[in-house]
């Protein structure tokens with residue numbers, strides 16, 4: 001029989017927020033990605049991208065941040081399970097880091113595809129957005 005959870009809905013929300021806060025304070029890469037997301041939002045607002053482009057950009061931001069958080073969670077569990085050097089620990093961390101790299105590169109490509117045409121238009125028009 002499944003054990004009843006000792007967490008209420010509210011406390012589940014609170015522990016999830018605690019996890020987010022710890023990731024932001026303890027992981028430099030998470031802070032870098034939040035800064036990059038802020039730049040993307042400012043650029044999108046300045047270039048007045050379409051609603052569809054906003055949705056795609058937010059989806060990319062969500063995917064990159066989610067991948068980074070999962071990578072952090074995997075690293076933490078690996079450090080718990082294998083504080084000593086181990087080939088499987090290395091493999092697990094490398095694959096998790098690879099996932100972040102993959103989604104970051106695809107997102108960068110999408111960002112360039114969205115931003116380059118309006119930036120070129122801006123340059124040709126002499127600065128008027």
Ligand SMILES: Nc1ncnc2c1ncn2[C@@H]1O[C@H](COP(=O)(O)OP(=O)(O)OP(=O)(O)O)[C@@H](O)[C@H]1O
Pocket residue numbers: 027029071075082083084085086087089090091093094097
């Ligand atoms: N226990 C281990 N056994 C073998 N190799 C390891 C181990 N821990 C880490 N490594 C190797 O070192 C790399 C970096 O691991 P580390 O835990 O320092 O991640 P990190 O550099 O903090 O990652 P991030 O920058 O995403 O936070 C891993 O990708 C892996 O190749």
